[in-house]
Amino acid sequence: MDEDLELRLLRLKKMRKLLSSRNRREEGGSLSLEEAVKILRKRLVERGDEVLEAALEQYPELAKTIVLIIAEKIKSGELSGEISGAALMSLFESLGARIRLKTTIKYYKKGEYKSIRDLLK
Numbered sequence: 447m448d449e450d451l452e453l454r455l456l457r458l459k460k461m462r463k464l465l466s467s468r469n470r471r472e473e474g475g476s477l478s479l480e481e482a483v484k485i486l487r488k489r490l491v492e493r494g495d496e497v498l499e500a501a502l503e504q505y506p507e508l509a510k511t512i513v514l515i516i517a518e519k520i521k522s523g524e525l526s527g528e529i530s531g532a533a534l535m536s537l538f539e540s541l542g543a544r545i546r547l548k549t550t551i552k553y554y555k556k557g558e559y560k561s562i563r564d565l566l567k
Contacts, residue, residue, distance in 0.1 A: 457542040464511050464541070479510055482517035486529070489520060493531030496547055501534075505543045512537065 477485075483498075490498060501509040519525035538545050552559045 460541055461508070464515065477514060477517055479513065482514045485517040485520050486513055489529045491528040491530050494529055494534055497531040497534045497545055500545050500547055501538055501543070504545060508541065508543055
């Protein structure tokens with residue numbers, strides 16, 4: 447119980463820090479959300495686009511803040527390289543936002559892929 451409380455407090459501190467840095471950036475007006483998303487999309491690999499879209503749908507305020515911060519880091523050169531979908535998902539989970547992706551399981555039979563749902567019918 448104490449660990450859960452401590453973990454929640456840490457997450458709240460991180461979110462407060464992100465929000466305060468976002469407010470400072472908004473006052474400076476450096477990047478718009480659309481520009482930040484374009485910058486970030488160029489660096490996303492694997493299922494990064496899916497994770498980003500799901501995050502923007504499920505946690506819009508937190509996702510906007512994170513996108514702006516990451517785009518600023520990329521633009522300033524502090525963050526280089528590609529960002530995988532797993533890394534982005536891990537970032538959101540560390541902040542307490544569990545992103546749910548639409549997943550399907552398919553199997554291969556007689557030259558075509560079929561859904562498990564079709565198999566169970």
